[in-house]
Amino acid sequence: MSAVRVRLCGEEFIATERQPLLIGREADISVDDNRYLHRRFLQVACVEGLWVLRNVGAQLTATVSDLQGLFQAWLAPGAQVPLLSTHTIVYFTAGPTTYEIDILLDEPPFTVTPVISDPDSSDGGPVTMGGMSLTTKQKLVLLALTERALRRGDRGATSIPSSKVAAQRLRWTLVAFNRQLDNICQKLAAFGVRGLHGDSENLAANRRARLAEYALAARLVTRADLALLEGVEADGEELA
Structure with missing residues (x-):
């Protein structure tokens, strides 16, 4: 063997x-x-x-x-x-x-033929991933949490930013970031993704880490999506 x-x-x-x-x-x-x-x-x-x-x-x-x-x-x-x-x-x-x-x-018991899908998210509309629709703002939340992992060249250790740091990266208010974070966690939980509930700060930190892990594992965001972070501007009215 x-x-x-x-x-x-x-x-x-x-x-x-x-x-x-x-x-x-x-x-x-x-x-x-x-x-x-x-x-x-x-x-x-x-x-x-x-x-x-x-x-x-x-x-x-x-x-x-x-x-x-x-x-x-x-x-x-x-x-x-x-x-x-x-x-x-x-x-x-x-x-x-x-x-x-x-x-x-080297010798897996099964082989999988991948189905390639490259949805165009540049128009700002919803993006369908595995039967689930993600808005651009929701993708930005995932990118803010996984940016360090996506940008590094070697696989290994990285850190997940706090909600405050992630909100600052997007030039959003903390309230706006947490609102979008709650929305995407609820959406994924409805699809059966576990470990996305948290009320205390410790549980909330675990929720961010679990969300980042799942986003990377399921390829909800990739290095190609990092372009969405370029030139991010604050949206004062909607994200206040």
């Missing part, structure tokens, strides 16, 4: 049928010296001939996606998902930092 390669920040690690890999703060793959990160969080292992990704942590979750964004899974503590694609991307957040890991499978 072929091995699985796990890539983090340019380094590559190998998991074999007899030697699974643990990912965490103090594990086979030491992600970061981040006190919010579990010492042992994720595991890549072979179970009855099938490669799986397990969440062996107690609190943190991860978002799992294929390279095309056609598949997304929310990996809660104690859960596991099979690794079915040639290229799987894993996003997870610990404290203020979001991480991105690549898992490469």
Whole structure:
């Protein structure tokens, strides 16, 4: 059975049928010296001939996606998902930092033929993504939260801005930003996306991180969309 390669920040690690890999703060793959990160969080292992990704942590979750964004899974503590694609991307957040890991499978059990869709969002109208319509303002919210991740060249660690910083990036008021944030979270929750509710500041921070993870995993925004951020102007009346 072929091995699985796990890539983090340019380094590559190998998991074999007899030697699974643990990912965490103090594990086979030491992600970061981040006190919010579990010492042992994720595991890549072979179970009855099938490669799986397990969440062996107690609190943190991860978002799992294929390279095309056609598949997304929310990996809660104690859960596991099979690794079915040639290229799987894993996003997870610990404290203020979001991480991105690549898992490469040379001989996947299934292959997927991607359906390419490149909607034109330049006219300011709604954009349909996977059956869900996003307005330009909603896409701007996603871009403000994921801009650092989209702009960096190497996959690895990044940070999710606070609502205040994201609002300033868009030249919106904080109230206007939170209104659009609430709208898109409610819309995604109605589509079955989990982890997007938060009332306290801690839960709200988790909600922003989860929204950013899902937007990146589902390709709701890409590097090509960053052009929307260029020359963003305040809309005083509507976004006051």
